[in-house]
Amino acid sequence: MAHDFRRPSRSPLANIRVSFEFFPPKSAEMEAALWDAITRLEPLDPSFVSVTYGAGGSTRERTHSTVARIVRETSLKPAAHLTCVAATREEVDEVVRAYHAAGVRHIVALRGDPVSGPGSVYEPHPGGYATSTALIEGIRRQGDFEVTVSAYPEKHPESATLDADIDVLKAKVDAGATRAITQFFFDNAHYLRYVERVRARGINIPIVPGIVPVQNFRQTASFAKKTGASVPQWLADRFEGLEEDPATRRLIAAAVAAEQVLDLVDHGVTDFHFYTMNKADLVYAICHLLGLRSHLTERAA
Numbered sequence: 001m002a003h004d005f006r007r008p009s010r011s012p013l014a015n016i017r018v019s020f021e022f023f024p025p026k027s028a029e030m031e032a033a034l035w036d037a038i039t040r041l042e043p044l045d046p047s048f049v050s051v052t053y054g055a056g057g058s059t060r061e062r063t064h065s066t067v068a069r070i071v072r073e074t075s076l077k078p079a080a081h082l083t084c085v086a087a088t089r090e091e092v093d094e095v096v097r098a099y100h101a102a103g104v105r106h107i108v109a110l111r112g113d114p115v116s117g118p119g120s121v122y123e124p125h126p127g128g129y130a131t132s133t134a135l136i137e138g139i140r141r142q143g144d145f146e147v148t149v150s151a152y153p154e155k156h157p158e159s160a161t162l163d164a165d166i167d168v169l170k171a172k173v174d175a176g177a178t179r180a181i182t183q184f185f186f187d188n189a190h191y192l193r194y195v196e197r198v199r200a201r202g203i204n205i206p207i208v209p210g211i212v213p214v215q216n217f218r219q220t221a222s223f224a225k226k227t228g229a230s231v232p233q234w235l236a237d238r239f240e241g242l243e244e245d246p247a248t249r250r251l252i253a254a255a256v257a258a259e260q261v262l263d264l265v266d267h268g269v270t271d272f273h274f275y276t277m278n279k280a281d282l283v284y285a286i287c288h289l290l291g292l293r294s295h296l297t298e299r300a301a
């Protein structure tokens, strides 16, 4: 269903909640860019902000220090991503305890990708948590954490069927997960059908759509291929011929994401998770369209 921009069906858009995902920076320059993004997005009062964990556990320290700085320097509630990859259970438990000590009470628990990258066979670390379900149980043994997990509207590439994938989600919920964030998708029908099937399976936790504003079409399309997210031809067509025209690309990206989230709102969706890529402006604009305003401005008024 196309959204009619002239007649917003929910005006003002009430009860919308957002969360933002960042990745830990690799250099001083990237750190400055991340903090510009955090500072710009913080006044929108997100439910939480999450910080990813590098493939193969490569960012253990950087994820921790980014999350700890968010606790120290902002009013935001951080969620730390954590995977089972390349670590023993004791090492993972130690990371969880360090988060608890730093005041973090929310973990995004993931199995993680195989060490040699998506597409290769996943081998659990000997002595490590073998699945995301085992990791969730481990986290909950360490303390009172809110645990969010992944969900795959177009199924995880390793799952034989969507039903098998939903079985994994059910196991994660039974282990204590209280929210799922989806892999990004561009065709809302995938998400809406998926939520229907998940509900039919008796899973009642929020299934928050993960929205990726297309900062760079080629990169997004190649990432989508690895993650099993489909890229519709209409999306490719919209970015066609704009390889050397970043300004127009950004306008198109804003329009595409706006159309997607407003259509989801029309279908009753109230919570959105944005993959920010550590850049604020597109996400800020989309949140503005969703009716979110800086609480700093409100206070000043």
Ligand code: FAD
Binding pocket: 051, 052, 053, 054, 055, 056, 081, 082, 083, 108, 109, 110, 111, 112, 113, 114, 131, 132, 133, 149, 150, 151, 156, 158, 159, 160, 164, 165, 168, 169, 171, 181, 182, 183, 184, 210
């Ligand atoms: P799960 O949902 O646990 O399972 C993935 C697949 O493994 C299943 O579909 C199934 O085929 C199989 N499987 C799992 N458990 C069982 C079982 N008990 N029995 C049989 N088969 C099983 N990656 C990172 O490295 N760092 C991150 O910070 C990160 N953040 C992410 C955030 C979100 C919101 C999403 C959607 C993904 C994220 N990923 C991240 C990617 C994720 O690590 C990969 O997709 C990974 O391949 C699967 O991890 P998972 O926890 O999603 O897997």
